[in-house]
Amino acid sequence: MTLHQLVIxxxxxxxxxxxxxxxxxxxxxxxxDATANAIAARLERQxxxxxxxxxxxxxxxxxxxxxxxxxxxxxxxxxxVDGSNPVARVATIARDCAARVVVTNRARIPRISAELGLEVxxxxxxxxxxxxxxxxxxxxxxxxxxILYTSGSTGTPKGVCLTHENALAFVDWAHDLLAPGxxxxxxxxxxxxxxxxxxxxxVAFRAGASVHLIxxxxxxxxxxxVEFLYLERISVWYSVPxxxxxxxxxGGLLDRPAPETLHTVLFAGxxxxxxxxxxxxxxxxxxxxxxxxxxETNVCTFHExxxxxxxxxxxxxxxxxxxxxxxxxxxxDGGVAAAGEEGELVVDGPTVMSxxxxxxxxxxxxxxxxxxxxxxxxxxxxxxxxxxxxxIRGHRVELGEVESVLENHADVAEAAAVGVGxxxxxxxxxxxxxxxxxxxxxxxxxxxLTQHLPRYMVADEVRISSPLPRNGNGKIDRLALAARAGGxxxxxx
Amino acid sequence: xxxxxxxxRITTFISExxxxxxxxxxxxxxxxxxxxxxLNSMNSALLLNFLREELRVDVPLSSINAANFRDxxxxxxxxxxxxxVPAEGA
Numbered sequence: 001m002t003l004h005q006l007v008i009x010x011x012x013x014x015x016x017x018x019x020x021x022x023x024x025x026x027x028x029x030x031x032x033d034a035t036a037n038a039i040a041a042r043l044e045r046q047x048x049x050x051x052x053x054x055x056x057x058x059x060x061x062x063x064x065x066x067x068x069x070x071x072x073x074x075x076x077x078x079x080x081v082d083g084s085n086p087v088a089r090v091a092t093i094a095r096d097c098a099a100r101v102v103v104t105n106r107a108r109i110p111r112i113s114a115e116l117g118l119e120v121x122x123x124x125x126x127x128x129x130x131x132x133x134x135x136x137x138x139x140x141x142x143x144x145x146x147i148l149y150t151s152g153s154t155g156t157p158k159g160v161c162l163t164h165e166n167a168l169a170f171v172d173w174a175h176d177l178l179a180p181g182x183x184x185x186x187x188x189x190x191x192x193x194x195x196x197x198x199x200x201x202x203v204a205f206r207a208g209a210s211v212h213l214i215x216x217x218x219x220x221x222x223x224x225x226v227e228f229l230y231l232e233r234i235s236v237w238y239s240v241p242x243x244x245x246x247x248x249x250x251g252g253l254l255d256r257p258a259p260e261t262l263h264t265v266l267f268a269g270x271x272x273x274x275x276x277x278x279x280x281x282x283x284x285x286x287x288x289x290x291x292x293x294x295x296e297t298n299v300c301t302f303h304e305x306x307x308x309x310x311x312x313x314x315x316x317x318x319x320x321x322x323x324x325x326x327x328x329x330x331x332x333d334g335g336v337a338a339a340g341e342e343g344e345l346v347v348d349g350p351t352v353m354s355x356x357x358x359x360x361x362x363x364x365x366x367x368x369x370x371x372x373x374x375x376x377x378x379x380x381x382x383x384x385x386x387x388x389x390x391x392i393r394g395h396r397v398e399l400g401e402v403e404s405v406l407e408n409h410a411d412v413a414e415a416a417a418v419g420v421g422x423x424x425x426x427x428x429x430x431x432x433x434x435x436x437x438x439x440x441x442x443x444x445x446x447x448x449l450t451q452h453l454p455r456y457m458v459a460d461e462v463r464i465s466s467p468l469p470r471n472g473n474g475k476i477d478r479l480a481l482a483a484r485a486g487g488x489x490x491x492x493x
Numbered sequence: 494x495x496x497x498x499x500x501x502r503i504t505t506f507i508s509e510x511x512x513x514x515x516x517x518x519x520x521x522x523x524x525x526x527x528x529x530x531x532l533n534s535m536n537s538a539l540l541l542n543f544l545r546e547e548l549r550v551d552v553p554l555s556s557i558n559a560a561n562f563r564d565x566x567x568x569x570x571x572x573x574x575x576x577x578v579p580a581e582g583a
Contacts, residue, residue, distance in 0.1 A: 217557050220534035221541055224554045231554075242535075250542045393534060427535070441517035446529045458530040463513045 004072035022213035038129035039070035050075025059083035075137035077144035091115035141165035155404035159357030169350035184209035189239035222251030240394030241272035245424035258284035269394025292318035325349030390419030411438035
């Protein structure tokens with residue numbers, strides 16, 4: 001079984017059923033299938049073959065999803081890069097994974113080809129699409145389906161490689177858990193480069209249900225997201241808790257009765273503050289699920305929210321193993337943490353990635369770097385990180401990557417990034433000490449960051465601070481910076 | 494409220510909330526706010542909330558697009574246009 005078979009089968013069963021809708025229009029399963037074949041034919045002419053990688057640099061639209069399907073139908077892997085990413089980063093990713101082709105909108109091709117020249121080929125995402133015969137290259141479940149690039153602590157992004165088997169282990173598990181029907185309407189809040197979107201797209205496709213794309217401009221617009229939920233008659237919602245928190249706090253979500261259509265709310269990517277979850281649970285009778293897992297393991301644990309959880313004084317547990325995985329907490333001394341003990345969460349099983357692109361394959365269990373406490377019932381509470389990674393609205397950000405980008409700027413002597421605040425209020429603040437005699441403006445530095453990092457890694461605030469404060473042993477005093485940035489600081493070290 | 498009142502209110506909000514007060518005075522009406530991520534996802538939410546709470550303007554779903562939020566001039570024009578339409582029940 002392969003991931004792209006889900007759309008092929010849904011299109012054969014009900015070609016006229018709605019598959020996707022977004023600001024640029026809607027398509028049925030039959031149309032999605034036909035567009036996928038048309039784009040696959042174009043890519044085949046460009047030389048894409050089984051085992052290749054194809055970078056897909058585009059915003060959210062039915063055409064972008066059709067291109068993912070097209071790439072899979074050729075036996076190749078897609079590498080989604082959000083349309084808002086700077087061209088320099090797209091080029092870095094395309095080079096890193098030795099992409100055969102970059103697929104993007106016509107208007108963007110001159111910019112990316114100026115960076116990459118003849119290293120890769122370029123294909124237009126835009127229509128009109130010439131009808132093409134069905135393409136479905138022989139693919140096995142061990143073939144790569146997609147590569148998701150995440151923040152890397154050394155200053156370069158890392159490509160997390162997922163096979164068809166990895167993805168389907170999660171999709172099948174989630175489908176069995178929720179048993180969605182063909183009339184269900186899934187919201188897609190996450191960008192396609194963020195693994196939350198794998199649920200929205202493929203669980204819906206497996207059920208023959210429809211997916212309703214939320215464009216990035218809307219993704220944190222409070223009143224407008226609430227309007228979207230009602231207008232699109234969403235039945236399954238999945239997002240980072242921050243999006244729900246913004247809808248509750250600024251969007252008036254709780255001021256009107258919950259839509260009757262909404263029966264399942266899932267969240268992942270960061271802890272959901274319990275007071276906010278209580279408010280949400282008091283508003284809707286929908287089933288609520290906390291899903292957990294770094295990109296490297298897709299979703300590896302889950303917890304269904306219960307009435308009893310509302311009496312907790314901390315976020316709900318991340319729960320028990322999902323997707324056929326085995327999970328346990330490893331103590332510092334190497335033993336397995338018993339009930340009440342803490343350790344690093346370790347995951348083994350079918351959802352664990354095949355490895356990072358360009359590095360030796362993942363062998364054995366994956367160590368998440370997340371600290372958990374084992375609970376008496378065998379589930380886990382999330383406690384925090386072992387390293388300098390912070391979560392900004394569910395996206396992981398290695399502070400070292402942001403700092404190293406800034407320190408490459410000609411006017412910057414040194415830089416320190418801190419994550420401050422909790423949950424939806426977490427902000428990424430960078431402090432910059434200029435070289436002597438230089439005076440880079442905060443806006444100029446922002447512009448520089450946007451040319452080198454994806455949107456979610458560009459700081460919420462840039463501040464000039466010369467010199468950066470030091471602690472007793474001469475290291476940058478991150479706690480002092482976090483305090484100055486106006487929060488207690490979620491940054492470790 | 495006229496455009497020459499709206500623009501400074503929005504400029505001050507953006508400068509103080511997201512630019513550390515803009516010490517070098519770089520912010521202008523044509524600074525590309527979206528392109529430079531001054532208005533990132535969360536800051537956009539805070540700006541929309543400011544428009545709603547302080548300027549009493551609800552931006553409709555259909556007006557949330559890159560063209561309307563490109564820079565301070567575009568946002569001011571949008572807000573001024575929305576203010577000209579009497580609110581429901583007013």
